Amino acid sequence: MDAGKFCSGCLRDQEQNDAAAWCLDCQEDVCEACAKAHKRINPPHKVMPLNDENVKGPSFNHMIQFCDVHTDQKYVQICTQHDQIICELCVEEIHANCNAVKPIENFSKESENGAWIKVLQKEMINLDGDLHTLMRIQTDMIPQLKERKKEILKQLSFVRQQIDAQLDKMENDLIADLSKKYNTCKEMIEQSNHSTANKRSDLQCWIKNLTKTEESRDQVQIFQAIKVIDRKLKEEKSSMNKSQQISIEFHTPDINxxxxxxxxxxxxxxIECVNVELLQALKHDQPMNESEISNVSDSSLREGNIQCITAFSTPIFGTDVEIERGCFITNNRLLLLDIDQPFLYVCSFDGSGVETIQVDQKPWDVALIDTVSAIITFQNKGYRILDLSTLTLGQYLKPEAPGCYAVTSSQGQIWIDTGSFAIIQIDINGNVLRTLTTKHEIKSICSNDTGYIYYVSNEVQNDKIYCIKAGGEERDNNLYVSPIVMTPCIFNSASLRINAT
Structure with a gap:
């Protein structure tokens, strides 16, 4: 029995029983008990021991013979335009407009399968090593996750301590304020009480003196005493009515x-993010060496003499970054656009030395103008000029056109797709010098030193490259398109050009 393999059926029933065999019909591992059950099914399933060297072999044969899309159809044709083997239904439904479809038998005779087998074997060995590395890294994630859990628990405890400390401070501040206001109120009450006691003492004296004045029978003095005492009594009664209750209250916040x-x-x-350790450890992104390339003489892949010299993964720019357009710039650098986010990236050919430029909206296309400047288009907002020495952007410029989309520049001539079946030639200040109409909606555009302009259409299933001559005449350009490139896209560059013939 293979260590670590469990019966697939038992796992679905929340049981872990060691796998002992492989069911070719169900394409899954089975234990001894389930293997017997599979053999008793009518018609019986074919079950093979796991130690059989042919186990899972028919699965591989099925994979290479039957279509991924139409799983009951066998591969019978190859579309060299898309470099895909396909079934008859694929020809009718997906590749109906492709003009480079032919039987696999005819194509396989032309191919040098031996060279490709060696390349694939090396890539599979590399991938196997990468998967082993990934398993090691994934295994290491559990203790790392455990340590992270401990760190977060410490952070929670710290947050709780900070909150408790803040609550204690708030409570102590309220207690101190309560004591202060209590003392203030107590002092006010004591002062009022002392004043009231003085008034009562005075009143008692007035009572005695009024009696004496009455006994004197001096009518003038008695009249004066009556008037003064009456006024005083009214004043004291009024003052007493205005006497206030002094207390303290606690206004609690609404608990809810x-x-x-x-x-x-x-x-x-x-958090799911790019595993930098894994990216550094992977091997399969390394380009083939020259000897491997020279062994591949398949005409459908060698035509055009295109080779991959260097490559790197876009996660170096951040998560969810998709690069579709860019251009070569000075000092062996690339200027790349993020098609979904408002960012520009400048880096070396190997992806090192990344510099990020944030803009206020998603850019559409870019082209090199000269050694010190590049042009970036922003659809309806126009375009901006990028200073390549300082990597600073100028103000928006908007030519008299519906919009600014695909752009190309060569020999000082800047051409911009307006998005409405027309391209315009402008100067660097946005003045329109010339307008040419196009037969198709443009996706990408490129010009060469002779004044010819090439573009690919935005139409689905249209893989042609169109050419506009210097005089404005447009024609289909029967250029070779690699079957590896499913959607033609032109990469603007001062050094990568398509020369007219």
């Missing part, structure tokens, strides 16, 4: 609102 605004210490989330 308080809890609503303080729902948690934080948030735990699962």
């Amino acid at each position: 609102d308080l809890l609503m605004n303080f729902m948690s210490f934080g948030e735990i989330s699962v």
